[in-house]
């Protein structure tokens with residue numbers, strides 16, 4: 001694959017993460033100030049709320065896309081960092097393997113949880 | 121022509137320490153360091169986060185146990201750091217998306233002394249990133265610990 | 268009263284002993300450069316001190332060194348600019364030290380060569396048809412062509428600090444200097460060395476290169492433009508206006524009244540044996 005396409009996709013995912021992670025963080029984390037202005041959740045982390053979101057198809061789709069983009073972006077960044085620490089073509093293939101296997105594992109885990117939670 | 125793998129002996133190289141300090145440089149040099157730190161920090165959080173939130177599939181008791189465990193002040197503070205790190209990384213990331221594609225850096229200026237360079241001509245943008253990140257981190261601090 | 272400056276120099280002899288700091292007292296004259304101080308030490312105090320310098324006017328790129336925590340050209344920097352009565356001089360970081368302040372720049376030149384730093388054209392040059400460039404087409408690359416290969420940008424670059432196979436700001440800026448030139452047609456060839464692991468994508472815009480460059484080259488700007496051009500080329504969007512050939516010049520006929528004369532011919536067609544070396 002062209003090296004630059006992977007890099008460009010990292011920037012591209014970054015742009016999307018601003019919106020996706022922005023919404024996620026404001027909703028999940030800013031749970032004191034936002035409700036005062038009539039926005040966000042009051043208690044986003046109680047199980048009833050988690051259950052409600054988990055059974056909304058839009059939320060499930062959101063999480064799977066978000067998960068994939070965040071993992072790609074983060075692990076591509078980790079790959080760049082690692083290849084600047086251990087710089088040689090031999091270590092590069094090990095780094096690629098490590099990053100891909102970890103990333104894919106976490107992607108399947110997160111997807112299984114989101115989809116599984118939706119189905120139960 | 122490919123470069124030989126170890127193109128030079130690494131004696132006198134600054135190594136990883138050089139990511140943090142290589143001389144008395146200006147603002148952007150340290151934004152680079154911070155961007156890398158926050159990116160790796162948020163990634164580390166994401167990995168733990170995927171495991172932690174996956175307990176919801178085991179039902180309410182497991183979820184409550186996890187949330188109870190994460191209620192410890194140390195984790196609360198960690199969560200705050202993740203938020204502050206994310207705010208900085210996102211804002212600085214937007215700047216980098218533009219500038220790493222050659223925008224918001226201006227045109228090559230004529231090489232006339234005293235020299236100028238694109239990053240310094242657009243330093244207000246970097247400055248804005250810092251100010252907004254500080255404001256964001258402050259608001260989150262109020263949200264979490266004061267209000 | 269005579270002003271004196273205390274100069275601490277890192278000494279190292281490639282003999283297995285660790286580097287040590289040696290201190291010298293130098294009388295400071297008005298306008299004295301760091302290089303002048305080192306010359307004074309070598310001539311009057313310690314002939315064994317090793318450093319590199321040649322042009323002493325910021326042109327040859329030999330005398331880059333790390334002074335009080337920042338890289339400077341020693342010949343291009345007056346002591347009063349540092350603003351201290353104590354100078355701590357070390358060899359340029361990110362290059363192996365040969366002796367004292369002499370570093371081995373061969374890795375810089377090697378990486379410079381890999382980006383094909385010269386104009387690549389598909390046709391044979393025709394010396395009766397000069398290439399015409401507009402002023403804006405000149406300015407697109409002029410700044411980057413001022414590089415003197417001193418290595419200062421590499422010494423500040425965080426990627427170069429830990430990754431010896433990274434091309435580095437000097438080579439990458441030169442890749443753009445030629446690719447931005449609309450006489451050049453070699454971008455596709457250069458891509459091979461740029462668009463690969465440890466190529467252009469390991470630049471993360473820390474900007475130290477542009478900040479420290481003593482010639483105002485602004486490598487960071489060139490590198491980001493290079494990234495944009497590479498990405499654009501994936502989508503067939505990298506274009507530059509093709510350089511046009513001017514009207515034929517005649518070497519023999521007298522030019523019309525008031526027109527500038529073409530440059531005098533220095534090599535006649537019979538001398539073509541001289542063109543190769």
Ligand code: HEM
Pocket residue numbers: 021024025028029044045049050053054063064066067070109110111113114162163165166169170173174199202203206
């Ligand atoms: C620090 C504050 C954060 C809180 C309180 C929080 C909370 C949560 C909760 C409760 C869930 C479960 C799903 C739901 O209840 O709807 C979740 C899922 C998720 N979060 Fe966060 N989160 C935070 C930060 C982050 C960050 C920084 C990232 C990205 C780097 C992230 C990425 C995700 C992803 C990808 C999922 C879906 C996981 C899956 O598919 O199983 N979160 N978050």
Ligand code: HEM
Pocket residue numbers: 010011014015017018021070071073074075076077078080081155156158159160162163166209210211212213214216217468470471472
């Ligand atoms: C919120 C929106 C985000 C934006 C706009 C963004 C933007 C960027 C940009 C532009 C880069 C620089 C790429 C380069 O220099 O080559 C980067 C690097 C990186 N990002 Fe993000 N990012 C975001 C979120 C995240 C998240 C959620 C994570 C973690 C999961 C993350 C982890 C990283 C890492 C590890 C790097 C590599 C750092 C380096 O090479 O120095 N980023 N990001």
Ligand code: SF4
Pocket residue numbers: 413414415416417418419420421436437440479480481482483484485486
């Ligand atoms: S770009 Fe500037 S700092 Fe780098 S080698 Fe050329 S002249 Fe020196």
Ligand code: FES
Pocket residue numbers: 319320321322323324325326327328329330331340341342343
């Ligand atoms: S001696 Fe030539 S650049 Fe300093």
